[in-house]
Amino acid sequence: xxxxxxxxxxxxxxxxxxxxxxxxxxxxxxxxxxxxxxxxxxxxxxxxxxxxxxxxxxxxxxxxxxxxxxxxxxxxxxxxxxxxxxxxxxxxxxxxxxxxxxxxxxxxxxxxxxxxxxxxxxxxxxxxxxxxxxxxxxxxxxxxxxxxxxxxxxxxxxxxxxxxxxxxxxxxxxxxxxxxxxxxxxxxxxxxxxxxxxxxxxxxxxxxxxxxxxxxxxxxxxxxxxxxxxxxxxxxxxxxxxxxxxxxxxxxxxxxxxxxxxxxxxxxxxxxxxxxxxxxxxxxxxxxxxxxxxxxxxxxxx
Numbered sequence: 001x002x003x004x005x006x007x008x009x010x011x012x013x014x015x016x017x018x019x020x021x022x023x024x025x026x027x028x029x030x031x032x033x034x035x036x037x038x039x040x041x042x043x044x045x046x047x048x049x050x051x052x053x054x055x056x057x058x059x060x061x062x063x064x065x066x067x068x069x070x071x072x073x074x075x076x077x078x079x080x081x082x083x084x085x086x087x088x089x090x091x092x093x094x095x096x097x098x099x100x101x102x103x104x105x106x107x108x109x110x111x112x113x114x115x116x117x118x119x120x121x122x123x124x125x126x127x128x129x130x131x132x133x134x135x136x137x138x139x140x141x142x143x144x145x146x147x148x149x150x151x152x153x154x155x156x157x158x159x160x161x162x163x164x165x166x167x168x169x170x171x172x173x174x175x176x177x178x179x180x181x182x183x184x185x186x187x188x189x190x191x192x193x194x195x196x197x198x199x200x201x202x203x204x205x206x207x208x209x210x211x212x213x214x215x216x217x218x219x220x221x222x223x224x225x226x227x228x229x230x231x232x233x234x235x236x237x238x239x240x241x242x243x244x245x246x247x248x249x250x251x252x253x254x255x256x257x258x259x260x261x262x263x264x265x266x267x268x269x270x271x272x273x274x275x276x277x278x279x280x281x282x283x284x285x286x287x288x289x290x291x292x293x294x295x296x297x298x299x300x301x302x
């Protein structure tokens with residue numbers, strides 16, 4: 001039972017666990033006030049779907065809480081377009097909106113998502129093993145580069161911003177990939193706060209260290225053109241908003257993972273290796289250890 005009562009009721013198949021996550025998007029912190037409402041509706045769901053992907057879960061249900069300022073309440077076109085973007089992605093992944101809330105105030109979007117995963121099989125941050133390859137999906141840094149342009153901290157050419165902007169406004173959650181990694185990957189996390197920050201979370205949960213190579217981190221030709229400028233390196237390592245998967249898997253699974261890349265036409269790139277100990281080592285193109293202070297997005301100093 002969905003919308004229409006004090007709470008929704010859901011039935012969970014036998015031998016299944018629930019994966020539950022929530023995200024809050026605050027105007028002028030997580031998105032600009034003039035963001036296209038269709039794209040904002042899409043992204044509000046996409047960032048939650050990405051959490052499901054990182055757990056290898058099948059997303060099933062979602063709840064949406066909206067705080068709306070008066071000027072948007074008086075102009076329902078905004079809400080219509082927001083809903084259209086939200087439902088477009090929900091329909092694509094067969095996710096049902098089963099409840100939520102609306103209230104008046106500064107624009108704020110809260111989404112809670114619930115998915116299913118076979119009992120005991122979910123991908124977790126804590127499963128990395130010494131000797132595992134470290135993989136990332138897609139390309140990193142484009143969203144952060146587009147944001148730097150929007151903040152007038154970097155100036156991109158029209159064709160460059162056209163390449164980078166979709167990663168910021170309408171990221172692609174790797175749902176199918178995440179589910180196919182069940183039984184292949186030892187651990188996983190989605191890259192929302194930046195590669196260094198999120199890989200760092202995985203390493204801390206697993207009690208391991210890692211060594212990665214800057215030159216192996218996949219990025220677009222646009223971002224590569226700005227390397228080795230420090231701002232571009234920061235977009236790649238710590239920019240965030242990528243919503244790609246970072247996962248670890250044993251070396252004997254390389255062929256299987258490469259097959260997944262071909263099957264889904266999604267780049268899957270090995271960027272390093274899990275090691276014993278603590279910490280994260282980054283090596284530059286010459287094999288020298290880099291020092292990089294910025295690790296990723298800080299939720300309380302944005």
